[in-house]
Amino acid sequence: MSDSGHKTRQRRTIGAPLRPGFAFRLAMRESRHGLRRIGVYVASITLGVGALVSIHSFRDDFARSVQEEADVLMGANARLSGDVVPGPEIEEVLDSLRDAGAGVARVTTASSMILAPSTESVRLLQVRGIDPGYPFYGDVVTEPEGAWGQHLEPGQVLVDPAVLTQFGVDIGDSLTVGTLTLQIAGTVDDLPTDVAFQTAIGPRVHMSQETLEAAELIGFGSLARHEVFLEIPDENERRAIRDRYDELFQTSDVTFRTAEEQAQSLSNGVRFLGRFLALVGLAALLLGGVGVASAIHVYIREKRASIAVLRCLGAGQGTAFLAYLSQAALLGLIGAASGVVLGVALQEVMPIVLRGVLPVEVTTRISVTSVGAGLGIGIWVAVVFALIPLLQVRDVPPLAALRQDFEPPRRRFDPLRLGAWTLLGASVLSLCAYEAPNVELGLAFALSLAVAGAAIASVGVGLMFVTRRYFPSRASYPVRQGVSNLFRPQNQTISVTLALGFGAFVIGTIVQVEGALRDDLTVSFGSGRPNLLLFDIQTDQLEGIRSLLPLDVRGESETSPIVTSRIASINGIEPDSLRSNPDPAARPEAWALRREYRNTYRSYVGRAEELVSGRWWDGTAGSEDGIEVDAGELPRVSLEIDVAESLRVGLGDTITWNVSGARIPTVITSLRSVDWGQLEPNFFAILEPGVLESAPQNIVMVARIEDPQARARVQRALVGAFPNVSALDFSRVQEAIDAVLSKVRQAVAFLGGFSALAGIIVLIGALATSRMQRLREGALLRTLGARQSQVMTVLFAEYLALGSIATASGLILAVVAAALLMPNVFEIDYTLRPLPILTIWGVVVCLTVLTGLVSSRDLLRRPPLPVLREASE
Template sequence: MSPSEWYWSLRMAWRDTRGSRFKLFFFSLTVTLGIAALVATSGFGSNLQRAVATQAKSLLGADLVLSANNQLPEDIQALTQGLAGPRSRWASFASMAYFPAQDQARLARVRALEGEFPYYGALETDPPQARLRFDHEAAALVDDGLMTQFDLKVDDRVKIGEQEFVIAGRLLKIPGESAMASAVGPRIYIPFRYLDQTRLVQFGSRIRYATAFLADGWDPDQWLETHEKALRAARVSFDTVKIRKENLGNAFENLETFLSLVGLAALVLGGIGIASSVHLYANRKIETLAVLRCLGGRTGLTMWIPIWVSLGMALIGVLGGVLLGLTIQWVFPLLFQAWLPVDLDYQIDAGAAGLVLVLGVVLAGAFTLLPLSSVWFTTPVALFRKGTEPDVRATRRLRRLLGFLLIFCLMGFIVIQAQRPLLGLLFGGGILLLLALLFGLSWLLLKLLKRFRFRRLPPMIRMALANLHRPHNQSALVMLALGLGGFLILNHTMVHQSLIAQFTRTGSNDRPNMILFDIQSDQVDALQSLLTRQTLPKESPIPMVTMRIQSLKGKPIREWIGEDESTQVPEWAALWEYRSTYRAEQSDTEEIIAGEWVSHFSGQEAVPLSLEESIAETLHLTVGDEVVLDVQGVPFTCRIQSLRKVDWQSMKPNFYMVFPAGVLEEAPQMFVQAVQTPSSQAAAELQKSLFIQFPNISSVDLRLLLKTIDDIVRQATFAIRFMALFFVGTALFVLGSCLVNSRQQRLDELAILRALGAHRSQVRILTMSEYGFLGFLSALFASGLALLSSYLITHYGFRVDWVWNPSLILWAVLGSVLLTTATGLMTELGWNPNAILERLRAEVR
């Protein structure tokens, strides 16, 4: 084509939009929210990467950190002797913190610190110089949330174990930790030199020791590469700035990928909506194209008129999405900051936005080209014979080509956004399959409704049901869009309710709601007396013995370690310090699924052992296999006698390994005990008594744990619901575009009804009923999918009992009906029910 012909086609396309530009603009908005989600998530990901790159050292606080469950072994200390530069050490453990002024106690995460750590970043405190008091007094920095909870002030007192500390300040922020970490386990910092005076370092105490190094003229990663084997052999964990940066980068990449895939799904839904609108637009332009062909226009020239219009719609929708995405990008830090250990700054990433702009135009354009293929080969005969088909063979070949082009563009877009080719391909194939399945189910439901006559219903109601099958009504597409958005919100709400209901049942009045641990053997009798005096229902104390695996099936455990989980054992499972118990009877929270339960050890052959099913699968063990365990320096040769299925959600003490009676009674051990407290006041009174009489015993109040979990799940659910709003918004735009497309047809039908004598009230009932049925079917569709999906997620994913609330379904149905009815009625604003003749004359013309 010559430049003049290109100009002519563009000018004709612009003229063709006169009188329908607002409608076309509305159609373009169906892809806007999907593009906005992608731009916002891309910018959010760029800000995350930038924050990790600039704050990498402050995330770790040092150049090298070595940690272990005990003091660093002498051989490891010898390796670090020659490292130049300052170093710090700390011990981290869980302990009860008692506040004398408030006469209350709370489980906290205590860190006894020595040195100037962190070397990068800083402990943010109020007052700012509070940490300086560590140098000359028994001072403590207390988590800000804990200070607020107990109404504490600077210079109040806190008692850890048998040592009392003065509160030097509020601990506002810890380098490398998110605000959510403090919510789960509030932190308290104390000087390391007072650790022994707390009297909490006893047998069985779960203390994590760490040493941090500031490199002066040596490379931490190079040193680590040289000594990694020795560190692993000594069961010493290690971390460097490079390792921390890679781990966080991978985690943040997964978060960005998840958010991007949600935006992509919304974009695909919007693409289907704009393709449907373009299809109806193109069918209305057949006569116009036929007139141009009669006037001598070539197919290669006239076909560009609807193409320019469609590409313009795609460009406007994508540009609007980019601008909207840049606007809402600042919301993401508010949603996720509590979960992130880095500080986020809002910065616009022009490169990421530009990439989404280009790819979005290509993808949206591909969605619009496929429905245009039916009118590209329009012949002059179409002006005189309506319904005349163009060249069928050419149209079919073109549709196949454009279909492959659309799939190629879609999969390429998804792969680029997912950043992982395999994940992108799997998601792309899955989303296409899901949309096809959902659309098919919507279409099938409408077909089933069409078979029923509903003869006993009023005429207007029957007509409303019949209108769902009106040509160009796109009811299946509307049900797909609204159903998918409603499904996302209902699904996450049901999963949230099931999780919270599980913990609520755990904390019910007829079940233990407090766990006591770190009980020494010589404290058991005195503790039982205390619980009896307070008339608290209790279960028997359960002994715990620590041990490690030496070998599996005659092969040393280190030879099993590897990443191939089908034949090898993960490092955590191989080197884990297992806390096991012994008893003669089974617990009511477990059942035998293989082998036989052995209650007493006869003293002959190997020691019988019962394994929990998941750890047995991880260790590749089954009934009859041999395991050698290191029980505090003494090797025990054991044989698997049974496998157990354990109800971990019971919140009662459960164990991977259980021995029969007569094996571990003489081994050094601690005890754990479950107690039932009738109220929060009784729980607080027990915690206070425990701290005064047994400072080393810690307790977990399941009521407080429930509240913490509820807060965490609510924040996560809010973030997910925010992303689901992109689906809901896209669905509403798709609904609006479908209603705008059929508005003229609807108004003509209403005019005919008025001409036949229908009252305005009857017309209104018809309109509201049609939209109401559409909303009802969409909600029914969404509720069914949400019920099935939430059951699968809770039952097989989280392994908790599935709970559903009928009132939630009722509210969803009511909300969907009201929403679709209101949206539908808005499209008929401005209709004059008395202008019947004008409508009929227009129909005749």
């Protein structure tokens, strides 16, 4: 029945005074009893806030630790670095700095095959030649103590401890490095400048600059890193150096970096990771928000009689609303405050979880900003999610005190409701944008959450429709009763579906993305792909090296010549003039213009490449267009599509290369996209054969040797016969990357666990809040003569139907989300993994049924009358 009272009368604007004091006192009094029932939701807010606070605090801890240790992490106050030996102009600058009292120390790092003659094992290691004095800051811990100062003795090296275990040697044994055999004088146990990833990829051998030169490792075109470390404590002086020599550094391809800048970029890297983790934490918190909304919805329904009485006694809509809003805020405050405590405790755990990924020892300190933000965000999420169900308070008419079943007519348009939804949307958007690594990703995250929420809610609506439409009218009575509970008045179908489905969605997506990432990594190194990369091969060594390979792979080994080149001009304009182009859209990016290119020449398109535009030498057309460029007499070149964009060039433009002083003009006739993730020799620029053959070059070779023993034999033989050639065994790289990734996965799983736990808590809460209704119903059934087993079957049927469909809806969405995320964000092909999905489904459904039955155990244990009494209170 609905009210048809007329509404045309002119109203006097007099209103009931707002009584915030009363509202607050009432809230406090009500909270003694009422909040206990929905208190379980506090836990879901607690988990979300805990995750956020721990991540925020950890980010702060990390940034602070890195900044505090900036000089120690670099071992100096500033550093010059480049891929070539510093030229005479840079040497002049260094001399003048030295004269002005600055400390100057060079470090040269190259990769080289090292052999341990005593055990015959061989590996590709980093070899570092170091000037005395380095590092200027921090203490190097060695075994024996103090060895760092003496390792510069000719004929001696210090090694990372991993070298000893990998080679099976000990201090005092010797290593063959290039043309020299050197004695291991000790180990470097802790070099404060180490960043975790460096040592994970390859342990190092430390020696003096003179020893490194004597070993003759660095030949033509060898990959080596030349660094000069500077001790200039005065910040102003460092700034002055940058101002004065910036141009010289740029033209000399030397990068000048201060310790603070390095620290900043390190913390930016971890900040990015931290922000991804924060999104996982935020998902847990938002799940808590959904829980709060669902709890308040039921709570307000239960409080309907009390609200009606309050209205009869003269409480205005505003006062009644405020009383219940305060309770939601109180709930948020309790949840957020306990979340902060949890977060601070977890903050201590984060460095342990992420140990091995972090470059520094992270010291923890309670961060006022993180604690404040966690508290604020927790309360805000609780309130903003509670707001929509709280608006029901206004709709409770005082007449409901006289007629409990009285329902006022629904508002056609409710600006406050619209406002509450808008506020909720805006809050979720801003939170996501605030927490995400960048605004776009945050908005995308918020959008996908909104789509997921809407989709799951519509599954709930659909579920009610379908069960009503296709009601199992032939099933036994308990089953019919259980299923009809899904669409009875005041059912919980949508809120439970939302809680369950959303939880399943978050967990399902995380599991799938993580699984796909792991599989992709395995595939990259998997069957059929090369697993041994040999580089720095001189042309005359090629045949000799081939003869070292097992017979069956000799024919299949692929070689690519590498010709180091620089850009001399583009369309006839020199780099200096190109750089000064005032139009940023036409000005090539400096890095692309300046860098030393390692070009190759070959007749075919590589495995990791796709011809996108133009035509290949043999006339094959690109996938997007097959425009044919007439190169005339000039040699043709194919550019990688991104570097072409950075250079602001396209088909038909000419690039003149400087190859060891000779100028070679080329015309761009095709553009390629390259999958750099594939471990193949890939190139920015490929010239057609017949141009560079006589230029100075070295060669890269890839081969696949299945047998690990045979792979090891090849590497050993190489060190003896061709000490300048390096070999990279991909299986070792995979181990190293796996070690680092497993740490990252551990952290993601750790925080993903929060979402899972929050989902379970929301589920328990959703069922607990509707417990009273179920109890009342069950007690009535028992009064009418239902047996325990029948009541049990009613509950079982309801929970089973609810759990299965809600979880399935969340998981189907998770599959869709993963299928979208994989190719678009992670650039990996998506394949469905049914087993983890089915496992999650089974676990959540069991959990739902179990939770439901456990929360109703009172009903089965106690006689009906006390239950009815309790339910009517």
